[in-house]
Amino acid sequence: MAEKRKAAAQEAPSIERTLVIVKPDGVERHLVGEVIRRMENTGLKIEAMKMVTASRELMDRHYAGGLEWCKGVGEKTKKNYAQYGLDIVKELGTDDDTKIGKMVKEWLIDYISAGPSVAMILSGNHAVDNVRRVCGPTLPLVAPPGSIRGDFALDSADYANRDKRAVKNIVHASGNLEEAKAEIALWFPEFRQ
Ligand code: ADP
Numbered sequence: 001m002a003e004k005r006k007a008a009a010q011e012a013p014s015i016e017r018t019l020v021i022v023k024p025d026g027v028e029r030h031l032v033g034e035v036i037r038r039m040e041n042t043g044l045k046i047e048a049m050k051m052v053t054a055s056r057e058l059m060d061r062h063y064a065g066g067l068e069w070c071k072g073v074g075e076k077t078k079k080n081y082a083q084y085g086l087d088i089v090k091e092l093g094t095d096d097d098t099k100i101g102k103m104v105k106e107w108l109i110d111y112i113s114a115g116p117s118v119a120m121i122l123s124g125n126h127a128v129d130n131v132r133r134v135c136g137p138t139l140p141l142v143a144p145p146g147s148i149r150g151d152f153a154l155d156s157a158d159y160a161n162r163d164k165r166a167v168k169n170i171v172h173a174s175g176n177l178e179e180a181k182a183e184i185a186l187w188f189p190e191f192r193q
């Protein structure tokens, strides 16, 4: 079976693996089953799954994208504030993308290491993008109904940041193939990719 899948992956480069995590807010709200159901509905296959409370160290390595990642998160945050006419300098003390991203990273580490998460490896055709499609965009406020974030969350960056915390959006999904490989190795070191 494993050999067969390996051969299929070699034939079709679109066969990928990705990491999905039901974050602590999703576990607390009893949404683990809902997330699994929606993932399985796509036709993707669950290859591994476990419940873990992530250490701060694990999360630091997970969001190891460095300055580039921080900059991207900072940009998204700025857009969210501008959309609602909020003064980001007044709220966060800076409008520097990287500085904002670094702040968010600390809050994210607090958020995900706060309680148990359920991590799973999914595989199949364009697994990375298909999983992102089912999850919806990062900010629940703009995630359409029908997506996990759109159906089960309503948090926003400005609202969360007032309490110096990360946006609660139920799930994590690898952003691209490179992230997926690194995240699977981090969360499932025992899994042979
Ligand atoms: P995604 O999870 O969709 O890949 P990112 O990698 O950009 O999104 O961000 C990681 C996580 O950080 C998000 O899922 C969300 O929980 C949190 N987050 C993103 N932007 C902000 C923000 N501006 N303020 C607080 N938390 C944020």
Ligand code: MG
Pocket (backbone or CB within 6 Å): 173, 174, 175
């Ligand atoms: Mg991401």
